[in-house]
Amino acid sequence: MDLDRLSDEELIERARREATRADACLAELYRRYYPKVAAWCLRISGDRQEAADLAQEVFLRVHERLGTFRGASRFSTWLYTVTRSVAINRGMAARRREADPLDAEGAPEPVEPSPGADELAEKGQILSAFREAMERDLEPLEAKVLYLHYVDGLPLAGITSLLHLENKSGAKAYIVSGGRKLKRRFGRWLARQSAGGAAR
Amino acid sequence: MSEIETLQDWLRAAYAGEESGCPPPEAFLEAETQSPEERRKLEEHAGRCPACAAERDLARLFDHPEAAALPAGDVDFVVSRLKETSPVRPPAGHVVAFPGPKAAPVRPVRQDRQDRTQFWKIAAALLLVLGGGLLFQLSRPGAPPLPPPVTAGPVRGGEIETLSPAGDVTAIPSELRWTPREGTRLYRVRLVAVDDTVLWEGTVPAPPARLPDGVIAKLHRAVAYTWSVEALDASGARIASSEAVRFRARPEGKQGT
Numbered sequence: 302m303d304l305d306r307l308s309d310e311e312l313i314e315r316a317r318r319e320a321t322r323a324d325a326c327l328a329e330l331y332r333r334y335y336p337k338v339a340a341w342c343l344r345i346s347g348d349r350q351e352a353a354d355l356a357q358e359v360f361l362r363v364h365e366r367l368g369t370f371r372g373a374s375r376f377s378t379w380l381y382t383v384t385r386s387v388a389i390n391r392g393m394a395a396r397r398r399e400a401d402p403l404d405a406e407g408a409p410e411p412v413e414p415s416p417g418a419d420e421l422a423e424k425g426q427i428l429s430a431f432r433e434a435m436e437r438d439l440e441p442l443e444a445k446v447l448y449l450h451y452v453d454g455l456p457l458a459g460i461t462s463l464l465h466l467e468n469k470s471g472a473k474a475y476i477v478s479g480g481r482k483l484k485r486r487f488g489r490w491l492a493r494q495s496a497g498g499a500a501r
Numbered sequence: 502m503s504e505i506e507t508l509q510d511w512l513r514a515a516y517a518g519e520e521s522g523c524p525p526p527e528a529f530l531e532a533e534t535q536s537p538e539e540r541r542k543l544e545e546h547a548g549r550c551p552a553c554a555a556e557r558d559l560a561r562l563f564d565h566p567e568a569a570a571l572p573a574g575d576v577d578f579v580v581s582r583l584k585e586t587s588p589v590r591p592p593a594g595h596v597v598a599f600p601g602p603k604a605a606p607v608r609p610v611r612q613d614r615q616d617r618t619q620f621w622k623i624a625a626a627l628l629l630v631l632g633g634g635l636l637f638q639l640s641r642p643g644a645p646p647l648p649p650p651v652t653a654g655p656v657r658g659g660e661i662e663t664l665s666p667a668g669d670v671t672a673i674p675s676e677l678r679w680t681p682r683e684g685t686r687l688y689r690v691r692l693v694a695v696d697d698t699v700l701w702e703g704t705v706p707a708p709p710a711r712l713p714d715g716v717i718a719k720l721h722r723a724v725a726y727t728w729s730v731e732a733l734d735a736s737g738a739r740i741a742s743s744e745a746v747r748f749r750a751r752p753e754g755k756q757g758t
């Protein structure tokens with residue numbers, strides 16, 4: 302039977318069942334997703350070499366973990382979770398080594414009273430206030446860029462490319478303006494947290 | 502903890518924690534399996550939640566790579582790198598080997614012998630020419646000294662100067678080399694995968710750091726890795742560090758840079 306007629310899940314099943322055809326089945330499966338993973342990695346990294354390294358690592362991880370794929374979701378969904386996870390780990394590691402756009406920003410004096418420790422003793426309350434600030438005080442694009450950079454670890458060039466930002470400094474401008482708004486609202490409390498690490 | 506780290510912690514806790522109430526990122530890929538009501542709720546949530554709006558963008562990009570509108574040459578470059586993957590780590594408890602390029606066919610012994618004879622002939626001729634050249638140089642008065650041997654060149658930028666491996670190399674390295682730094686008691690060396698998974702970490706009193714055989718066996722051609730080194734003083738405190746150095750052993754048969 303032509304392997305290209307089999308679904309992704311059927312290819313995996315056949316690879317597990319027939320050891321002699323496993324290589325061919327997996328080669329077909331991976332080949333289907335090379336362009337998809339390549340394009341995703343290119344868009345989020347904004348660099349050919351970076352994207353190639355990343356995509357390479359994705360397929361290594363996929364191959365290592367394929368034994369854990371149980372078919373609870375489509376293969377492509379599972380592949381996406383692996384791809385995203387590799388990219389995030391990579392991005393966070395790179396971020397730890399690089400200067401941050403907000404490093405140059407001094408903490409401005411808060412223009413409104415920051416939440417006091419008593420008022421926001423509960424972690425849930427803190428996070429709720431923070432979410433509210435993200436969703437109301439910031440422009441949607443600022444909030445999105447902050448999330449992509451600080452939570453998903455995407456490099457600034459990748460975010461600029463992903464969101465098709467055409468301003469001169471790209472994602473950096475949104476990080477700085479969004480970060481400034483958050484610091485203005487949470488300034489004092491942020492400083493206290495940073496000094497004492499009390500939020501945990 | 503810096504303010505940026507605090508900010509990052511809050512962002513993660515607010516949007517990536519279990520209590521965030523956000524759907525898993527891959528939910529944006531499962532539209533076909535969701536009811537219209539589920540899809541409507543998901544869209545509504547992404548409409549007000551910046552984190553989910555971002556995750557929706559990322560998931561859609563994966564589902565519709567053509568929307569990325571990338572130069573075809575860039576995609577081809579990455580795909581060609583993927584195709585040149587050579588033996589890949591077999592998954593634990595799984596009998597399937599990664600489908601890499603087929604092994605080169607075994608050449609007949611007779612042809613090997615012919616090639617070997619040819620090789621020795623060329624080597625002898627080269628020796629004669631080089632030897633003659635050297636004698637000529639030495640016989641000249643005031644001949645300039647021979648230049649130092651050519652190396653790959655150090656990677657500068659960190660406080661510790663790393664030497665090798667760096668960039669594309671011809672073989673999977675067995676050791677990591679750097680310039681020693683005065684006042685160092687121990688060096689802590691780390692070798693990591695592209696996604697920062699630690700493959701090996703160890704301490705040595707002086708360079709080079711020899712990679713254990715088990716680690717070397719796990720490294721693959723055509724795959725990028727990164728290493729770095731830190732210098733520690735007698736109290737174990739870090740006194741200097743190198744930049745992270747990327748290297749990749751070229752695929753078998755590829756000698757170009």
